[in-house]
Amino acid sequence: MEDLIIRGEKKTYFTPDVNFSASTGICTISGESYQEETFEFFNRLIAWLEEYIVKIRKPIEMNYKLTYFNTSSARAIQEMVIMLKKYKDQGGNVTINWYYVDEEDSTYEEAEDMQAQVGIRFNMIKMEGND
Amino acid sequence: MQNLFENLSDNVLFLYKGIFSYPVIVEISHHIRNDLMLDEKLREKLFAIFVELAQNVNSYSQQRTKVSIINKEVGIGVFYITEHKNYVKITTLNQVDNEQLQRLQDRVHKINLLDRKGLRNLKMSFRDEAIQDHANSGNVGLVEVALKTANPILLDTIHFQNAQYALITAQINKKTD
Numbered sequence: 001m002e003d004l005i006i007r008g009e010k011k012t013y014f015t016p017d018v019n020f021s022a023s024t025g026i027c028t029i030s031g032e033s034y035q036e037e038t039f040e041f042f043n044r045l046i047a048w049l050e051e052y053i054v055k056i057r058k059p060i061e062m063n064y065k066l067t068y069f070n071t072s073s074a075r076a077i078q079e080m081v082i083m084l085k086k087y088k089d090q091g092g093n094v095t096i097n098w099y100y101v102d103e104e105d106s107t108y109e110e111a112e113d114m115q116a117q118v119g120i121r122f123n124m125i126k127m128e129g130n131d
Numbered sequence: 132m133q134n135l136f137e138n139l140s141d142n143v144l145f146l147y148k149g150i151f152s153y154p155v156i157v158e159i160s161h162h163i164r165n166d167l168m169l170d171e172k173l174r175e176k177l178f179a180i181f182v183e184l185a186q187n188v189n190s191y192s193q194q195r196t197k198v199s200i201i202n203k204e205v206g207i208g209v210f211y212i213t214e215h216k217n218y219v220k221i222t223t224l225n226q227v228d229n230e231q232l233q234r235l236q237d238r239v240h241k242i243n244l245l246d247r248k249g250l251r252n253l254k255m256s257f258r259d260e261a262i263q264d265h266a267n268s269g270n271v272g273l274v275e276v277a278l279k280t281a282n283p284i285l286l287d288t289i290h291f292q293n294a295q296y297a298l299i300t301a302q303i304n305k306k307t308d
Contacts, residue, residue, distance in 0.1 A: 013157055034160075034182055036153035039267055068175075070182050071271045075258050082262070106179070106279065109251070117255045 001055055004048045008032075015041070016066060020048050025058050030065035030099075033073035042076035049083055059093035060084065064111075065127070067101060078114055085120040098122040144169075144219075146211040151189040152198050156182065159210075167212070169219065173303060177212065177221055180279050180301050183272035184223040185210065187299070192225035194294075222300040224289075235286060235297055242273055243283040250278050276301050 006018035014034035020027040027049075035041045052060065062084060069077065081096065088094040098111040108124070115122055144167055147159060164178045192206030208225035227235065245253060254274045261270065277284055285300040 014160075034157075068179065070179070070186070071275050072186075072267070075261055075271075078258060079262055106275075109278075113251055113255050117259065 001051060004045065006044075014068070014070075016069075018045060020045070020052075022052060022056060025052070025056070025060045026063070027060060028063040028065060029077075030063075031067070033066055033069035033077075035073070038070075038072040038076055042073070042080070046076075046080060046083065049080060053083070053087045053092065057092070059095070060087065061095045061097065063097045063099065064122075065099040066107060067127075069107070074110055078118065081114055081118050081120060085118050088120065094120075096120065096122045097125055099125050099127045101127055142213045142215060144212045144214050146209075148209045150196060150198060150205050150207055151185050151192070151210075152201060152203065152205040153189075154201070156185045156189070159185070163212070169214070170305070173219060173305065176279050176303050177219065180221055180276050180303070181210070183275050184221065184299060184301070187272055188223050188225045191227070191231060193228055193231070194226040217306070218302050218304045220300055220302050222298055224296050224298045226294050227288075227297045228295070232288065232295065232297055235299075238273060239284050239286045239299075242277045245277075247278065247281070250274055254278070273299075279303075 001022040003022055004018060004020035006015070008017035008031040009015040010031055014032040016029050016031040016033045018029050029045070049060075062080070064077065066073075066077075084092075084094045084096060100108040100111065102108070111122055111124065145159075145163065149155065160178050160182060163181055164174055167174055167177070169177070188208035188210070189206040192208050194207040195204050196207060197204045206225060208223055210221070210223045213220045213222075242250065242253070254271045257271045257274065260266075273284060280301045280303050282302045282304065285298075285302070287298040287300070289296050289298065
């Protein structure tokens with residue numbers, strides 16, 4: 001299974017950086033997310049996760065390091081979190097790290113709501129400097 | 132419509148009328164974030180609110196046109212930002228039919244009755260519905276706007292040349308205590 005690497009485009013569009021590693025199970029989405037075709041973009045990520053869960057079945061560490069995302073992106077992110085929760089319920093080893101700038105950020109509040117709604121805990125990590 | 136522009140005064144920071152395609156929304160977003168002479172946190176809020184409101188114009192405006200370069204039909208509307216002593220207002224305007232207007236009025240009424248906790252619950256409930264229905268949109272843009280501003284959303288209508296337009300205004304306080 002190949003890694004999934006997408007280089008973000010912050011200066012022109014709001015496409016996040018994606019780095020999903022099939023060998024380590026460490027998956028990171030960082031930057032900002034607002035795309036014209038949100039679901040086409042996130043469907044690639046969801047399809048990769050599905051394949052990893054079915055074929056590799058090793059631990060997953062999902063790192064969300066997003067400083068901005070619009071509501072369509074939030075919906076897609078929540079779908080990924082639901083998928084990770086299902087994997088965890090089936091015995092998968094899942095860690096979700098959610099990075100935030102400060103507690104007043106809407107991304108922090110969004111993470112609180114997603115955890116409650118989906119029923120999975122995130123490690124909330126404050127971003128420092130160049131995170 | 133003409134009166135609307137006549138009533139806008141010197142406190143206009145930004146005014147745009149035209150297509151709300153993705154590249155246009157992105158371009159305006161960069162200007163809001165980087166060029167407006169406002170506090171950085173305020174600009175970030177304006178940017179996030181603009182994206183949600185502009186998406187609504189693009190998706191729901193009854194006035195539409197095909198943009199050949201992206202081969203897509205996009206919504207046409209108006210957007211402006213005005214600055215006042217203690218707050219900034221961001222408004223979008225687009226043509227709506229009666230059914231859309233009724234839906235919009237119901238939604239804004241519901242949103243304006245809720246406190247922050249209620250808004251967060253409503254957002255999650257709409258999003259759950261969208262995920263279960265495999266719908267592309269969570270339709271939570273206006274809820275997000277209310278959460279970002281912590282103020283009621285203002286909805287007004289104007290009639291011009293036999294068409295009906297919805298004006299949605301979000302007010303962001305300059306200082307939050």
